[in-house]
Amino acid sequence: MAASAVERRGPTCCERILPGPNTVKFVVASEVSERFTYYGNKAILTLFLTDVFLFSDPDATSIFFWYSAGTYLAPLLGGYISDAYLGKMFTIIDFSIVYIIGAAALTLSAISEQMWLAFIGLVLIAIGTGGIKPCVAAFGAQQLMDPSYNPPTGWTTQHLVSIFFSSFYLSINLGSLFAYLLLPLARRYGGFEAAFGAATIVLTLSLVVFVLPCRKYLRERPKGSILASILAVIAAGCSEQCRTRGTFWWLSCCSSSGSSVVHGDEPDGLMSAVKRTVAGEEPPTPSALLDDGEDHASALDRSEALTGGSEDAESASMVASPASAKPSPRAGGSAAAHGKPEKDEAAAVAEAARVRSMALRERAGCLNAVRGKFSDEMVDGAASITAILPVFSIIALFWALYDQQGNTWVLQAKRMDLGPFEPDQLGAINPLLVMVMLPVYRAAILPCLECLGRRCPILEPTPLKRMGVGMLLASFTFLLSAAVEFVIDSSPPKSVSVLLQLPQWVLITIAEIFLSVTGLEWAYTQADRNLQGVCMAAWFFSNGLGDIIGGLLYQATKSLSQTAIYLMFAALMVVAFGVYAVIAIGYKSVPPEPVARRALGGDEEAQALVEDGPYDALAGIPREDSRPASRGSLGTKYGAAADDASVGDVSLAPALGRREE
Incomplete structure (x- = not known):
């Protein structure tokens, strides 16, 4: 069970672009290919509906939106x-x-010109691509936990x-770029059947x-979906509030949830515990940090998430950074020398x-009334989701504007002088601009905005402020679209x-x-770890x-000119x-759910990586009793033995998502 000390090294050129083990590269390569198919089909769909099945422009636009x-x-x-089931x-x-x-059915519909087959294909494609959306990005990020990396x-x-x-995110745009460039050419020279067929291959x-x-692949056992329990908490909370405070009680909840943030410099905050550790002071014991009746094991179990890197200073890197982790006693170091930092880390994690939990209790607000009926964990989890749902519901209208790139803008371009281009090729402008502008945004624009925010706090580019800027820019984009239409x-x-x-392409x-780049990343840090899949699904639901709003609006405004519709949006x-x-x-932020990345090697930890799904034999995953131990072991899960466990590797924050379009 001995393990060597973590080797100190600099990043390779590949790691600067895509960090992680080789499995990450397979996930990303697969995503590029899948996005090629999705965007390729989406690029030519509107013209397919108008040219082959002779739908009117408003009807084709609505079908596109509903798909x-x-x-x-x-x-x-x-x-x-x-x-709940497969992982x-x-x-x-x-x-x-x-x-x-579904893609094959759509190809056959282009050959036979059977409308019913086309709609069956679109339904199956929607189910297929939608089903993998909440899994791919998180699964790729999960591979970064590989203890061999x-x-x-x-x-x-x-x-x-x-x-x-x-x-x-760049890989998504790379796939869509090639789709918009190549499949319209396949449609032009080989017909819709050639374009859809290439996408299927x-x-x-x-x-x-x-x-x-x-x-x-590094995998986790499906632990069951708690969506039903969360919905029960929300329903009970809403019912209680409606009974005691009236139908519009939620307005007071929104106004009372001031934008307070749990700061690291508060007396009982994470940074306080870490700073005491750095100063050589004895941190509070886990039991002293918890509510009455809660033990060390339940504290660490409650905080079983991946540690987020603190923006505050190097002291936080003791918990978050692999470089600052001490070598394990099993690596040959002195137990006396290394035991204390490990205990200190456990205490800091429990404190965090x-x-x-305190921040979530404050955020829960109206849901606190049902704490007697449901566990604190359930109520806190429901609070972490319900707090972000109002934001998601409002920004839904942004997507009604954004997704018109693939329908009304294509139809607009069809009536213009295209030169050497096809109308459905213009969609390549968006991914091309994203790949050029996103690195500039990350490397130059955002740091400049943050510097400006330090000088003038009201201008600090918080995620919510950046999302608001995106909404205003979308509105101005459609003023330009109306002008072009005129x-x-x-x-x-x-x-x-x-x-x-x-x-208008540049502005959108x-x-x-x-x-989009900011929104899911922000939401993913606000939700509990076991609810982050629900959080991603809620983002896609937004x-x-x-799109439903867009489809309904186009059906309701058939009598209006396209210029008037753009102005309406x-x-x-x-x-x-x-x-x-x-x-x-009025939004209240909470710190990310913390815990150190442990070396996975004990029976419990190995078991946590193995899915008891129906495909284990096919995948060739060894059972936990035959899985070799890696760098360090935890023994019993988060029990007393955890105090003496090796924590030789600390890495990976809560996965920060992006919009997977």
């Missing part, structure tokens, strides 16, 4: 199955098979995960690439869990250059970076809600921003 909504509502099903890996595999069947020295957990998700290759390293209507047919659309991309976005601003001002 897109299905791809974002299906994550609720995929997330539930992943959490992330096998959920991805099973829904990918459904996805391939030694992160570069000095890299904090938050830095490691942030790089992964930035690269993951690439999707099949995506599944093959994902399955290749299935024996090496207590601080987060010019087209006032000019001879095919006389207005399609380059006039370029400013900037809006996407400010809102996307679907926006711009005005609605401004109204939504006003409501969002009220909610954001």
Whole structure:
């Protein structure tokens, strides 16, 4: 069971782009291929409906919206199955098979021109791609926990995960870029059947690439979905509040949830515990940090999440950074020399869990009335989700504007002078701009905004402020779309250059970076770890809600001109921003759920990695009694033996998500 000391090293060129073990690369490569199929089908769908089945422009737009909504509502099903039954890996595999069947049906509908077959294909594609959405990004981030992977020295957990998700988001846009460039050409020269067929072949290759390293993937056992319990807590809380405070009690909850943040410098905060450790003082024992009747084991069990890197200073890196972790006594060091830091770390983690629990109790607000009926863990979890739902519901309208890139903007371009381009090729502008602008945003724009925020706190670019900026930019984008539409209507047919659309493409991309790139990353840090899958599904549900709104609005406004419809969407976005601003001002943030990344090797830890799903024999996963021990062991799970356990590797923050479009 001996383990060598963690090697100190710098990052390789590949790690600067995509950190983690080789399994991460397979996940990302599979994602590029799957996104190629998704965006390729989406690029040519509107023209397929209008040119082959002769739908009117408003009807084709509504069908496009409802199909897109299905791809974002299906994550609720995929997330539930992943959490309760199959786990992330096998959920991805099973829904990918459904996805391939749907893509094949869509290809056959293009050959036979059978509308019913096309709609069956669209439904299956929506279920398939939606089912894997809440799993892929989190599954890729989970691979960063592989105990065989030694992160570069000095890299904090938050830095490691942030790089992964930035690269993951870029991979999505890489797949969509090639889809928008190539499949419209396949449609032009080979017909819709050639374009859909090529997309189906690439999707099949995506599944093959994902399955290749299935024996090496790091996986967690499905622990059951707690969605029903969370919904029961929310229903009971709403019922109690309606009974005692009236139907509109939720308005007072929003206004009372001031934007207080649990700061690290509070007397009982995480940073206080870490600073006492650094100063050589004895930190409070875990039992002293907990409520009456709660023991050390339950404290660590409650805080079983991945440690987030603190932005405060190097003292936090004792908990979050692999570089600062002390060598294990099993690596040859003195137990006396290393035992105390390990105990100190456990105490700091328990303290952080207590601080987060206190913040969640304050955030719960109206749900606190049902604490006697449900456990504190259930109520805290429900609070961590319900607090972000108002934000998600308001920004849903953003997606009603954003997704018009694939329908109304294509139809607008069809009536313009295209030059050498196809109308459905213009969608390539968005992923191309994202890949160019996102690194600039991360490396230059955001640091400048943060520097400005330090000088003037009111200008601090918090995630909620950045999301608000994205909403305003989307509104202004549709003012430009209305102006372009007015010019087209006032000019001879095919006389207005399609380059006039370029400013609206640039603005919607900037809006996407400010809102989409930030939104899920923010929400993922606010939810409890065991609810982060639900959180991601709720984010996608917000996307679907926006598409439903868009489809209904286009059906209700058939008599209006397209210019008037664009102006209507711009005005609605401004109204939504006003409501969002009220909610954001009243939002209370909580610190990420903390715990150190342990070396996985004890029987309990090995067992936690093995899914008892129906595919274990196929995947060749060894049972826990035959799994070799790795760097360190915990013995009994979070019990007294944890005090003497080796904590030789500390890495990985809560997975910070991005919009997987």
